Amino acid sequence: MALIEIRDVTYKYPFTKKPALHDVNCSIEKGKFYGVIGENGGGKTSLCNLMRGLIPHFYNGELTGIVNIDGTEVRDWNTGELAAKIGYVFQNPFTQISGIKPTVFEEIGMGLENLGMEKEAMIHRILEVSKELDIEDLLQKDPNAMSGGQRQRVAFASILAMDQDIMVIDEPTSQLDPQTTEKVFDIIGQLKNSGKTIILVEHKIDLIARYCDEVILMQGGTIVRQGATADILTDTSIEELGAVVPQTALFGHAMVRAGKSLERIPITVEDAVEQIRKWKEVQA
């Protein structure tokens, strides 16, 4: 059975008329890396809230259908145990920072404290993730006196530190410079390789193309496409569904139109370069 199983789910936030999610069906397999894409307001964050159990435990409202997380219906999960099982990086880095801790060090430690980690192990862990995310110089800084991207790194570090089995990560790189963005994807990729299950919301389609096993495309509160990354992202009809096609795939299609078809439509830079090499060989 799938790790997270969502069947015929429709959900309305309290005091709203229109459902934020409707007729959602999907299965999340253990150990896979899922990229959730789609237009603003499409329901990506709401899907995250659902998978993390915040719907219905934190957000009341009207939920119909079945959500099963690791064999147990979401309504039957204890909220503390769910929090220990599933990490959640919120969309807005400006709200994830608690604002109640005087230093970045303590900010990152807060979640670990809540998990009941011992002091020594905690310090070790904080230093470890800080090194990984290159925020060691910021550890003594007031979390409120940081640049936008620094805050987002700290928010991500706080969750990374907790090391949960399932990670739901909502737009972790929106404020990050390109190389740091890449670094965060690398780290998430390594988490997947170590057996974790990842659900990542992201607009940066080139990185989704490179790292994700599967893509879930949402529009208007429901899943309109789901499947292997290359299958979804080479199909330009997803543009009509509010999605962006990677530049490399658009290049592949432009080559077809110019009568210079490559062997296949690439979705990454590496593959585009490889396809060009092969095409040149054939020409020669």
Add this chain to the structure above:
Amino acid sequence: MSIELRHASFRYPDNYLANDDLNLVVEQGESVAIVGQNGAGKTTAVKMLNGLYRPTKGDVLVDGVNTREKTAAVIGRTVGYVFQNPDDQIFNQNVRAEIEYMPRRLKMPEPEMKRRVDRAVELTGLKKYMGKNPFDIPYPIRKFVTIADVLAMEPKYIIFDEPTAGQDKHGTELLENLLKVLKAEGVGVVTITHDMEFVARNFDRVVVMAKKRIIADDTAKAVFSNDEVMEQAKLKKPQICQVAEMAGLGKGILTIEELVELL
């Protein structure tokens, strides 16, 4: 007419030096992108340009007037600033009230206010959100509320701090259209962004910051051809540019058309 940083440095109250000797001139009607690593000092620099911060050394000039001689409120009318975090900017309970706030405060005549607000709403696609509480609408749309705030003031210069963050295809297209409109109207625009594809599509002039300083100020083509600058500022070339380079087809290729043509 221009806005200018002249040997401008800025130190935060905790003694951290965030900008070190910046020199930059943006003419009215020009459109400039600022890019660079996290913490490089981009936000700090533009906050000096709009008078929110005074340089702790050096000078900032707005149309020739030193920002030390004016209040931030007055400078803000000439140089509008759209905050990186919209929640730092919004304080009204309703989108319409939020956009009308400054024009009302300045006691603008009703028809003039209406014209400006209508235009701002049109350009930002906010029509269906007018009655909502800004804090109930999604982050990327909230960003457009803060953009509309500034547009309604019709300043001569506008600074956008990370407007592309979290935007979908539609939001990005709205921004691109907005940049075109402002350019046609002769408004000077400074846009901070981490989205290199967006830079390649919309800007000729690119200013690069790294470690408190401006390390390049050049055409997009030149900047994306300069490996050392890209590395120092933790940037990445646009995808097409990377493909062209790795396939040995040349540097500074920015569009799909150029690339297809080369093959």
